[in-house]
Amino acid sequence: LVAVVGINTLIGFASEWKAVRSMEALRALGRRxxxxxxxxxxxxxxxxxxxxxxxxxxxxxxxxxxxxxxxxxxxxxxxxxxxxxxxxxxxxxxxxxxxxxxxxxxxxxxxxxxxxxxxxxxxxxxxxxMRTEIGRIAELTESAEQEVTPLERRLDRLGRRLAWVTIG
CATH class of the missing domain: 2.70.150.10 (Calcium-transporting ATPase, cytoplasmic transduction domain A)
Structure with a gap:
């Protein structure tokens, strides 16, 4: 259970980290x-x-x-x-x-x-x-919903089931 939740957390963290780094890189283009x-x-x-x-x-x-x-x-x-x-x-x-x-x-x-x-x-x-072409791309990237992978869905489902079993 702990391993499954840990893996799910790591996958979520890695995805979020990549998105944050990409946005920081785009913002850095304007500081000079x-x-x-x-x-x-x-x-x-x-x-x-x-x-x-x-x-x-x-x-x-x-x-x-x-x-x-x-x-x-x-x-x-x-x-x-x-x-x-x-x-x-x-x-x-x-x-x-x-x-x-x-x-x-x-x-x-x-x-x-x-x-x-x-x-x-x-x-x-x-x-x-944000009116530049790269700004428009950044807006699209920021507003796009990140699709949940099949593995993340399964891990989430498994985590909920295990939580119910543990509680019940």
Whole structure:
């Protein structure tokens, strides 16, 4: 009985731990500074202070601080693994694309949480915080009900039966 309850507790704890770690990692993406051009001058500002319409300046190894529409791009390649799962860096450019293009094909956009692997870029902040693509994914992850596995159901049922036998 103790072993069954212990195993059930460990499975539940492990699932909850993974979910908490994932959410902490997503929140950590927003805690840093970035370079912007405001009033014709370059400034370093906290990512949390970015608003749609700001112009951000990005270079190699920078983490993209918001969803950004590219205005200028020089030999720009971006690792979008955090968003699309694609491990190979993709080329980005400023050319217009179809408005209905899938996320992975939006070559004139940079997305929060992705990383510049080479080149430089200047872009207009289109969305910040939970309004970004990664923010929407985080909301879906947070609101999704975690499905109970068949093993967890059986262990729960067994635990209740054993509790009734012990009490009765």
């Amino acid at each position: 500074n970035t370079r912007v051009r405001r009033g014709g001058h370059e400034h370093e500002v906290r990512v949390e202070s970015l608003v749609p319409g700001d112009i951000v300046l990005l270079g190699a190894d920078d983490l993209v601080p918001a969803d950004v529409r590219l205005l200028q791009a020089e030999r720009l390649r971006v690792n979008e693994a955090a968003l699309t799962g694609e491990s190979v860096p993709v080329d980005k450019h400023t050319s217009a694309i179809d408005a209905d293009a899938p996320l992975a094909e939006r070559a004139n956009m940079l997305f929060k949480g992705t990383t510049i692997t080479e080149g430089r870029a200047e872009g207009l902040v289109a969305a910040t915080g």
